[in-house]
Amino acid sequence: MPERVAWLRGQREALESALNGAPLQVSLDALVRTATDGLGRDTRAAFYLGDGEGVSLHHVVGMSADYAAAVDGFKIGPESLACGLAAHTGQPVITADVRKDAQWQPWLWLAERFNYRGCWSFPIRTSAGKFVGTLAIYSGGPREATDGDQELCSLLTRTASIIISQHYELQARKQAEAALRESEARERLRAQELQTLLDLAPIGVSIALDPEGRDIRGNRASEALLGLPPGAQLSMANPERPPITVFQGGKQLPLEQLPMQRAVRGETVDEQIITIKSAAHTVTVLSKATPLYDDMQRPRGAIGAFLDITALKQAEEALRDADRRKDEFLATLAHELRNPLAPIRTGLEFLKGAEVAPERRRVMIGIMERQVGNLVRLVDDLVEISRITRGKIELRSQSIDIAAAIHLALETSRPLIKEGSHQINVKTSPETLTVFADLTRLAQVFANLLNNAAKFSPGGGSIEISCKRQGDEAVVTVRDNGRGISPEALPHIFEPFIQVGHPVPGGLGIGLALVRNLVELHGGTVSAQSAGPDQGSAFIVRLPLCESEPEPAAAAPQSPLTTTLPFNRVLIVDDNRDAADMLCALLESLGATVRAVYDGRAAAAVVEAFAPDAVLLDLGMPGVDGYETARLIRQTRDGQNLQLVALTGWGQQSDRAKTAEAGFDAHLTKPASLEALQEILSRRSERVFQSPKG
Incomplete structure (x- = not known):
């Protein structure tokens, strides 16, 4: 996850740079740096733009001036390689080692001169499918593209597509504005030129044909942007106003603050971001509007340009999320x-x-x-x-006595209660109240409420937890005489990251949100009461009762020191010395002869000399990992007869399948219980793969 956060930061830097009007090279350079940071210092990245006719590519940013000069005008076509071929086929071209690719032979001088071996090329297309450029990745040594590498490159090409498209659209907007200024000097051709411009402009353009802004028409892009039919009226001041609503900062804009209405009053509107909602869709646009003047320099209308930046906003929201x-x-x-x-x-x-x-x-x-x-x-x-x-x-639910969850919560919270010198009063129901619940999770609910009471009560405070039947519900109340809750904060107390008043040390603002979620998962409700600041508070948990009797608690485990193992000789292989040594001590106390090895490289040799009955083997070791160590052990003289057990922190089903395929007899997850170890080590040379709960 940390590397993906870094990718998104680089993406945000590039998008913000483009949104702030930085040159194309500056915005794309942020993506170049994201690529090299994500792929390693041995890599370089570069962006190339097409010439618009699909004939050749031109370097924009990333490589040296000498390299750019050497490849400038590189041809696009089926006989090309790298970026030229990727642009032609529309598919990535991954060359792990250019020296081993026959097509690269005429160009090896280029790779040798600029010191790279691997070359990956990715086409860049707009959302409409139009080819605009390529991303090239160069590695100093041979390198295949992993799934993670391709995921990063895909993110970079999508972001570059947005930035390059915006670059072209901004250029088109400037051209449109220049053409409009020129059209005012050519009065006889004004209507024809404006209409032609409106139809050809790749961004939404609208024009007010009167000084009141009651008649506003737009080009096809504007109509598509707003989801309106051809020739639709765009003016919000017209009685036949379009079925749209305009917002800014989450608030609906009044008529007089709309970009075109401001422009017809003689105001130049520069980069106003608005959100337009219609029945079809919602778009966020960057708008600009300018007045049109008559010969007396009086506003006679206005023209506006609207750039769809919805994708940029979505990317920003994705980063925040x-x-x-x-x-x-x-x-x-x-x-x-x-x-x-x-x-x-x-x-x-x-x-x-x-x-x-x-x-x-x-x-x-x-x-x-x-x-x-x-x-x-x-x-x-x-x-x-x-x-x-x-x-x-x-949830791992069963029928439990709710008092058991309360007592388990008290064990968890008692140190914090004692630290605050609080008095705790426990009132349980005289009758057994049975609920169908996850004991650990329900204890977590009550412990969170007790901890809150302890943290938000002054030293020597009074805390009470009570339980009673009320109809067909069990009602647990945690009450304190502490800080209390203000009336305005009370409705939001269970929202995540809400902290009332001054935060306490260690307060994370999520405890009550977790309480609500867990209680609701159990089919119950939780509410809060308080008379106000410094008046204490009460939290009431209601859970449905069930008819069945509580299931008996699990029997306490036998003392490890009174149990023996059927295996005499056990080898432990783990690079975590403390874990290996502690496990050695435990198994030795049970009568086993135990050896510990902290390096997978030495394990096979020790197996030959020590001849263990069983091997407990960690997987995630540096150098030679557990899978390779297992293969080496199985190749030893008695390696096929011993019990080979994976003891690891990796416990998903895919991990268990992988260890089974690698020849392990069993898979235990850390920390493994003594019962699980006893169960596994009691099976002499059973080659049936087992995965007991560890």
């Missing part, structure tokens, strides 16, 4: 991971004490295990960024 999604993802990541880490860290500090009673130790380990499970769940959800940004979170 990409930035928003990135920020939302990072904020969500930090927010959702921080809460489970708090009790884990507290538990570690507690366990470092010199004397810890066995019962207290068991309780603390149980809390930490549950919170690690929560972290694993959250990481699984964050693997697919698109699911998070689009709200596609999968």
